[in-house]
Amino acid sequence: MDVELRQLRCLVAIVDEGSFTDAAIALGVSQAAVSRALASLERALGVRLLRRTSREVSPTATGLRVLQRARRVLGEVDDLVREATSGHACLRIGYAWSAVGRHTLAFQRRWAETHPETEVQFVRVNSATAGLAEGACDLAVVRRPLDDRRFDSAIVGLERRLCAMASDDPLARRRSVRLADIGGRTLLIDRRTGTTTTRLWPPDSRPATKDIHDVDDWLTEISIGRYVGMTAESTAHQYPRPGIVYRPVRDAEPIAVRLAWWRDEPPPTTQAAIELLTTLYGTG
Numbered sequence: 001m002d003v004e005l006r007q008l009r010c011l012v013a014i015v016d017e018g019s020f021t022d023a024a025i026a027l028g029v030s031q032a033a034v035s036r037a038l039a040s041l042e043r044a045l046g047v048r049l050l051r052r053t054s055r056e057v058s059p060t061a062t063g064l065r066v067l068q069r070a071r072r073v074l075g076e077v078d079d080l081v082r083e084a085t086s087g088h089a090c091l092r093i094g095y096a097w098s099a100v101g102r103h104t105l106a107f108q109r110r111w112a113e114t115h116p117e118t119e120v121q122f123v124r125v126n127s128a129t130a131g132l133a134e135g136a137c138d139l140a141v142v143r144r145p146l147d148d149r150r151f152d153s154a155i156v157g158l159e160r161r162l163c164a165m166a167s168d169d170p171l172a173r174r175r176s177v178r179l180a181d182i183g184g185r186t187l188l189i190d191r192r193t194g195t196t197t198t199r200l201w202p203p204d205s206r207p208a209t210k211d212i213h214d215v216d217d218w219l220t221e222i223s224i225g226r227y228v229g230m231t232a233e234s235t236a237h238q239y240p241r242p243g244i245v246y247r248p249v250r251d252a253e254p255i256a257v258r259l260a261w262w263r264d265e266p267p268p269t270t271q272a273a274i275e276l277l278t279t280l281y282g283t284g
Contacts, residue, residue, distance in 0.1 A: 002044070003044050005074065007038070007044070008070040008073060009027065013034070019057055045066065047063075047066075068134070091139065092122075092137040093137060094122075094130040095124055095140065097193065097238075098215075101238060102237040106280055107276060107277065129260070133150075138261070143257055150263055151262060152263040159257055160255075161232065161252040162233050163181075163247050164228060164236075164245075165222060171228075176250045179252055180205065182228060190214075192213065195232060222244055223244050230252070233246075
């Protein structure tokens with residue numbers, strides 16, 4: 001039995017919406033149609049994709065793998081339709097918190113001049129692969145290595161580490177800070193996509209941490225004054241915020257900025273994007 005796109009769309013909708021009922025509403029079909037589509041997909045693949053209880057619906061281990069590939073397939077189909085109907089290609093570049101900071105605008109302008117046939121779109125996806133695994137983008141800007149053999153990447157530049165703090169914080173009066181200055185504070189970190197871990201400090205002087213999952217929440221919490229954050233300098237350029245100042249952490253190693261792609265299917269413009277970003281970071 002062939003796998004159909006409508007079956008994959010139903011699977012993704014069920015997981016994203018959290019129930020068969022909500023998936024049916026999102027897709028504009030009946031709940032029975034959603035149930036039949038999932039059942040036929042499971043029969044076609046010969047595996048169970050979802051666990052269903054009276055309270056929730058969750059993917060099985062196999063379902064998670066199928067779900068990732070389904071998102072990628074559906075994203076590529078959407079691209080195919082968009083390119084066929086618009087007459088030109090689109091290169092989607094994903095990022096989790098910040099794109100390429102102060103180089104973002106220069107990249108967009110130079111790309112438009114040298115590759116007018118391919119539109120660039122930056123897409124924010126707060127996941128470990130910045131949207132690659134989800135099929136939301138073709139290339140991704142990431143700031144830590146992807147430990148997944150499905151992906152390849154190239155370092156395009158380096159960025160300083162900055163400490164973000166409330167503008168009335170005592171440290172804000174300094175031009176720069178050291179790791180030791182932050183060691184006694186509570187640090188907001190994003191374990192999924194962030195570049196900051198307590199391993200930057202010696203074991204006996206590591207700061208307390210609190211988890212956060214979104215850059216807007218991160219900024220809000222820091223502006224109140226109870227926490228500080230540490231981030232790549234691109235965040236300061238992309239998210240200037242009243243009530244927050246950024247200071248260089250002068251004894252912290254820089255952050256490598258990587259451009260990542262699917263190893264088995266790199267976009268045709270991958271090398272051009274690498275070269276342009278490398279030039280921008282080099283001249284910057």
